[in-house]
Amino acid sequence: MPIEKGHAVTGPRRRVTQRDIARISGVSQATVSLVLNNRLDIGVRIAPVTRQRVLDAIRDTGYVADPIARRLADQHNQIIGVFTYEPVFPSGTKDFFHPFLVGLEQQAEQLGCDLLLLTSAPVKGGRRRMFAEGSRIRLADGCVLLGLEVDRDDLTRLVAEGIPFVSVGRRDDAGGPVPYVGADYPTATAALVDRAAALGHRSLAYVGRGAGPESYVDRLRGFSEAAEAAGVAVRRLPEAEPEALDAAVADGVTALFLEEPADVPAITAWADGRGLGVPADLSLVTLGDPTRPVSIDLDVTGFTIPRREMGRQALDVFFALLGDAATDAQRLLPCELHDGATLASAPVGRNRS
Known part of the structure; x- marks a missing residue:
């Protein structure tokens, strides 16, 4: 049963978790994490009424905001894997995928989590293999996928095994809905x-x-x-x-x-x-x-x-899913039109319908 505001959790083995606080407050687990870690001094904007609702839930349930105890109770270590099918992780600022990583890094800092670049996966046929022998994907709480093309078998396995993940870029269903943040x-x-x-x-x-x-x-x-x-x-x-x-x-x-x-x-x-x-x-x-x-x-x-924003929102979706919070797990963000100088009126006499 849902825990209602004003009722503390009792029982010899039941520990109030961050997930409980998120459910009681009606917010994402990421928002609860921000309030608990007092991460409001680095540009994060949380409405005062929302922050107070989280604090009230913490007080009413007797939640103990100890970072180590919280992570053990939630069985999460605040480490998010980042996997790319490209043979080399983007490092130069002109690389197409670089802004995605910048957005991921900036949001990870605000959410108080670490990114684990999954680079040990072997490259076969010019692409990394996610579930190759020795894969360390399960060291993290889950992963964010980057890449122009994503292996369909990997997506199917991620969905089937319930491994938390989000794709940067829209993906078709793979035995079930695939969480993603893409461009429209x-x-x-x-x-x-x-x-x-x-x-x-x-x-x-x-x-x-x-x-x-x-x-x-x-x-x-x-x-x-x-x-x-x-x-x-x-x-x-x-x-x-x-x-x-x-x-x-x-x-x-x-x-x-x-x-x-x-x-x-x-x-x-x-x-x-x-x-x-x-x-x-x-x-x-x-x-x-x-x-x-x-x-x-x-x-x-x-x-x-909107590559940087896609990376940023991918972590928002990930934490919401990790905390079982209601969220739009398939998002398409608008692209910005650029007028430029290469589209002009059609030349007279050359059009054929």
């Missing part, structure tokens, strides 16, 4: 398609796989649904090959939507070689941040991914 790619991509249609573009091309990782699937879905709603013609180009680009332009395509922003230099070089000006003759739109290091001089129209 469909909405951002659709907004850019609408902009192109409003500027008179009647034939668009999507350049990229549009398959594999959920992030690619989501981009293509947003593109296709918005294009259909706007009544514009679409063309699929799995790769930015010169022959395919030539055929698209010859067929009346006036705007390219690039799944991988790192393709911009190659495409602008191709356009320059064909005497096509960007955006006078051909508009370019990128769907996110480059996953590969690249130098792009153009101010390209597109959107940016």
